[in-house]
Amino acid sequence: MTIQILLIADETLQRTAQVLQLMSQSNIRVSIVSEPRDYANFDQRLPFDCIVYAKSFASLTHWLTSTHPQLPYFTAPILWVTQIAHPAPRRKTRCQSLIQWQSLPCSKLTMYARLHKIISDWKHKFEYTHLAYDRMTLHFHSRSLSYRRQHAVLTTSEFDLLAYLFVHCNAPVSMSDITSAIREDSLNQKTSIRVLICRLRKKLSRTFGEKLIKTSRGRSYCLHLTSSHDNGHLLSQP
Incomplete structure (x- = not known):
């Protein structure tokens, strides 16, 4: 099964280059845009399996808050990639969220497993608010x-x-x-x-x-x- 990824690139392309290297697999197809608003230009009848967001967290929340609530923008989960080393939670919780994160650098196996888990957990195909x-x-x-x-x-x-x-x-x-x-x-x-x-x-x-x-x-x-x-x-x- 081919995994369709939309990659929203960061300004310096540093994290973008890391993500592209991690996703250089035959069953992963990546489309790249430079601005979140460009997502609206894609055919929503052929939705992506996951949106990988390489910009800052502030930029991500601005996108979420400024998106018109009636538009079916978020038909896929969002994976925010960051170079911040996040601590592990004190206790494990079942996390099925619109915003997921993955710290870089990581291995190809880690990224693939992360994508697979996020996509498999994504049950509801409509915008989350x-x-x-x-x-x-x-x-x-x-x-x-x-x-x-x-x-x-x-x-x-x-x-x-x-x-x-x-x-x-x-x-x-x-x-x-x-x-x-x-x-x-x-x-x-x-x-x-x-x-x-x-x-x-x-x-x-x-x-x-x-x-x-x-x-x-x-x-x-x-x-x-x-x-x-x-x-x-x-x-x-x-």
């Missing part, structure tokens, strides 16, 4: 958060940060990882990121009455959510 974990929901189009029947509207920067923490729910991520993911130019950005994290923590605590973003001596941060069900998992839902 939010991430959900138990009672918390992050909405792409309204840039807002719902939790315990309460609602908070987020700024663009707050949304980018929370989306990144949401993808790595219950797993600590370092300040360097956060800065590199949501600010492509990470030089001299850590101070502004610390201010952003502090502001978002206070907003969530004030709105929902809980400290949802945990910190470890200011070195790592995590969106801490405990599912009320044994099989709680991070899902993208329509």
Whole structure:
């Protein structure tokens, strides 16, 4: 079976070159575009099996939030490739999300296994508009958060940060990882990121009455959510 991949290239083409090398197999066919909006030019009757996104995480969340909710854009899962070394979650969870990630470099076998798992888990062929974990929901189009029947509207920067923490729910991520993911130019950005994290923590605590973003001596941060069900998992839902 041939796997159809749409690769959205990064500006420097560094990650793009790595991905192309990893996908140089006879049963993988890759189409490349330079801008996310170019995805709309492809024939939606012949959908891709997976969208591989090589740009920054901030660019990815901007694409998700700016896409018109009535257009059938996301008929395939999105694999964000990054050079950030992500930590492993503290406990294994069943993760079937619109946004998946793979850190580079990795082996061809790892990339192929990752693609196969993501594609096989993708059950619903329609656009996904939010991430959900138990009672918390992050909405792409309204840039807002719902939790315990309460609602908070987020700024663009707050949304980018929370989306990144949401993808790595219950797993600590370092300040360097956060800065590199949501600010492509990470030089001299850590101070502004610390201010952003502090502001978002206070907003969530004030709105929902809980400290949802945990910190470890200011070195790592995590969106801490405990599912009320044994099989709680991070899902993208329509």
